Amino acid sequence: MAVDRAQGSGSYGSSRTVLVASLVGLILAIIGITVLIDKEGGQKLLASVYDLLGNAAGAEALRNGQGDQFFAKLLLVAIALLVGVGGIWLLFTSLSLLVERLRPSIRDRLLPLIFIAPAVLLLGIYLVYPAVRTVIGSFQDEAGAFTLDNWESLTDPAFLEILRNNILWLLIGTSGSVGLGLLTAALFDRIRRESLAKIFVFLPLAISLVGATVIWKFVYAWQPPSQPQFGLLNAVWTAFGFEPIPWATQFPINLPSEMLILIWLQTGFAMVVFSAAIKGVSSEIIEAARLDGASERQLFLKVIVPQIRGTIVTVTTTIAIVTLKIFDIVMSISGGRNHDDVVAVRMFAEMFQFFNDGRAAALATVLFIAVLPVMILNLRNFRRQAAM
């Protein structure tokens, strides 16, 4: 700090220099922004530069939307970079220089605020404002007047069904992924080619939810009984002499079918994290438990699991949030058409298909409220772990 300040006073000398530099910077930034705001700013600027350089034909072509459009775009990029990076740099430098001139007691309190302000501002614009706007929107009708209709409509039987599905996703999807992840982590801990086995369980995580759903749609594919079954599951199923089942489109079997896709993906994530945590349990404790005569099951349930409790909470809450926000799988299987609709899919449909922006906002708020306690739990857990 001390060195910085010495340098600062050395190169800037008086407050007048700072003021002039900031002003020049500000003017340049304003010019830059005017160019950026104008849709054809890059073209126009380059055209006037061409005029200055005596290239009238080039300028004319540019103004007609032809000619060196590429360079106009390049110029625009350069200006955007300069205004963006330079502007931030200018903002920080001039503000900190101004604050440096204040009394030390005030300065030390202000300086951190100044550095955090841009981040807070951006978070406010891109996160807090839309969130608040969404909540407000859920209380507005199409004309923008206050109404409770959007919330009232959430008591429809159709929505209660959606809520039921989300709760099932939360319970089965989360417990399935966490349970299987814990089991595989504990079992793989004991085998010889552990990393190879883990790769196979972990690999699906590299596939996107939509990609995984497409794969599983082939597994679940259904053909009329008279036709050959190309779906893996029905091919096996009919080989045992049963009638083919439309796994993905017939309620209620479609719910577990869809959840299985998520479990297939998320087990790998849970397993890797749990595996690392299990390796972290000190071998002395395990050996001590063994000497005390603990069975393998007791060892796992009463020694290892309590030791990795923090990890279990983190993984569970993370996957719980994924299940609450589940969208891709349901959307790609059937768009929630067969009694398998969930909040996020319905929110999308209300917004983009049904033009019910208010109801979509209400659904978004419901989702937000549902995720909130899980996130608080997660944050608390993080803090506790950080404190340890």
Add this chain to the structure above:
Amino acid sequence: MTKRLWTTSVLAVVVALMLGACQAATPSASSSAPEASAPPAASEAPASEAPAASAAPSEAPALNLPAVPTGYTELDKALGADKPYNGTKVSIQTQWTGGEGEGFANAIKDFQAATGIAVQVDSIGSSHETVLKTRIEGGSPPDMAALAQPTAVLAYAKDGKVQDIAQIVGPEGAAKLKADFPSTIGLTSDGDHIWSIPTKADVKSMIWYPPKAFAAKGYTVPKTWDELVALADKIVADGSHPFCVSAGGPGTATGWELTDWVEEVLLKTEDPQVTNDWISGKIKFTDPKIKAAFDKVGSLLFKDGYVDGGGQAIVNADLKTVMDPMFNEDTANPGCWMQKIPVWYGPDFFPDRRTNGGDSKYTIGDDGDIGIMPFPTISDEFKGAEGSADSFLVLNDRPEVRALAEFLATPEGLEGWIKSVGVLSPNVNVPAEWYADNYKLAVANDIASNATAIGFDASDLMPPAVGQGSFWTGISDWANANGGNTDAVLQAIDDSWPK
């Protein structure tokens, strides 16, 4: 330190500019207006001189342009010899990809060459509606956009996001529009406002079938519902399945092929006013007349053996592959015999072309591998046909946008598409001979002109929460239960109707 940074960045900009200036000396070839391939636009050839070879309009001497005066002010100006809008740009967002995208590109090709207006087509495909809504509400809409659902057009109009085309074209132009598009598949308008101009029409009252196999088995094309049922019975007795139907299949949240069946039967059994009242909500789904239409469809499609696999098969069948059994290797014994699907269907969906590209080996025609029959009549009194149309809305008002909108409203605005890929225009001034060389368009045109009334796809006009929501969910439910839960399904759809 600061000074050096500034100097460096200023230097960098100057160098970049110099580079650009030097480059300017060599003329850039990447202009966006497709001028190279089009013939000179000097002569305004009368549009009726249709080229004999319908597949290649670009090689023909006649241009797909209306004769001036066209009846529209801005279009006349744009087509003038001085090209006042040369160098301007109009963006248009559509859902048309593949053959449809190609068709639209052909439709606007000569217009671009003649006026110098560059049309930038953003063809988005299946997420078109989502992208469009984001762009419109984000305040940077494309200049024009195509939409399939009039309800969506009206929703944007209500929010004040759509330019009133009646204002744009003026009173005379508006009168011309109303005269050119008189049918119910016409303009999306309310009162004096015109919110969108229809462009690409679809006739839905048709059934695709294999004529050669029909001939081999001695089947005749049914003209009435009773003949249809008798034929279906015969096919079942012969050990096959008469119908292929898809309610969208897994992965696509639609059920329109099955809702079309119900809408078709309603138009053929009741006065068109019943359909209108059903759309507006005056008649409920539980109304006996609507239920009767459901029951009639159910009695046919859910009858044992009529569709291979029954209702579950309808829900699970993929629209792309549902007709594949008709193309059985053993051509005299198709796995299914009839599919009700609109006129846009065609070789793009035939199994060989779908998987390998290129031309399909299956011929289309009344004596080809695949043919089209009009949907059989049910009552003597009501012979309505079902159709739909995509339409254009104007989102930014500039002279060159007006010119393009007006061009697309003329018969010649679709000529390039009609004569290349093939499409129907809802414009009554499109001469029937434009369709003559194209089997499916000619059949569709006949169906439309023989109908006592043309009803726009009812589900596209209902509130979207029903028409694209609960109606589709409900009909999927209904099919899964083989029509055993009609009353419950209809009640559930009624309950979902926005209050």
